[in-house]
Amino acid sequence: MTDPRLTSAREGSRRPLDEGVSQAIIDSVVDITLAHGLREVTISSVVTAAKTTRPAFYRRFKSLDEMLLFVANSRTTSFDASDRESLEEDLYAVQLVSVERLNDRFLRAVLPYLAYRGMSDGSSLHLLNRDFISPFRDAVRFALERAVDRGEISQMPDLSEVCNVLSGMLVPDALCSEGSRDLTERDARRSAQVAALAARLEPSDG
Structure with missing residues (x-):
């Protein structure tokens, strides 16, 4: 099909x-x-x-960019938005998919290029957002909204800040030219724990 x-x-x-x-x-x-x-x-x-x-x-x-994004996404699983009854577990599920994606050798080769193209070309940015960034952000947002509904956190935190914590704890180790390594379930767990803690922080008055 x-x-x-x-x-x-x-x-x-x-x-x-x-x-x-x-x-x-x-x-x-x-x-x-x-x-x-x-x-x-x-x-x-x-x-x-x-x-x-x-x-x-x-x-x-x-375009070539659309092809690269299509192939990158076709090689990995989708983010699972199922409710795992705690914020940390929901974020851990998101990060397990992120780990799988970042361990893929093809994706490691094309992601820096796609990020560069996204900054310099509007159509490429649209494709990057549609096929890669938005699904990740949506999965994180669903996890945070459920945490608010459960009373696990008092209010919706800044989505971008939480996403930055999650990606920032994985991307450097996966994509740095020197010292890059395969990510593990431990990386997924640690990043989910830190992001869950960050989500519980009260926003500063300043």
Whole structure:
């Protein structure tokens, strides 16, 4: 079954997509990235490796950035918004998915590029927000709202501050060029604990 996210790049097209070609494109971009680095990933190199054509590529993706984000998300699980009956456990579940994403070698290779493109290009920022940042923030927001409803925290904390704690305790260890390492469940737990504590802090008067 064709992934519905691919339809965004071909609105108005009535020609059905060949799933074999779609998978060949995805496999090719991953293989090129892991074997030769992201700098070798171009539309030309991808369609050549996939034994397809540029028109076939553009029927699926509007740009290289959209393709990279699609492939990154297709390799990881979605954030689970289920209620685990405590703020720390809810945030721990979010962080387990973040750990999985940041341990993926393909994502480690493309995330710095996508972040850079998000800062310099409006369309890329939209894609980054849609496919990567917003799902994370939504999962954290749901966890915080449930904590308020349970009376676990007295009021809704600053969402960005809590998200910064969660990501700030994982991203440097995963993406720093020197000393990067695989993240573990312990990293997920520690970051969730610290973020839960931060969420309980009363806002300063200043």
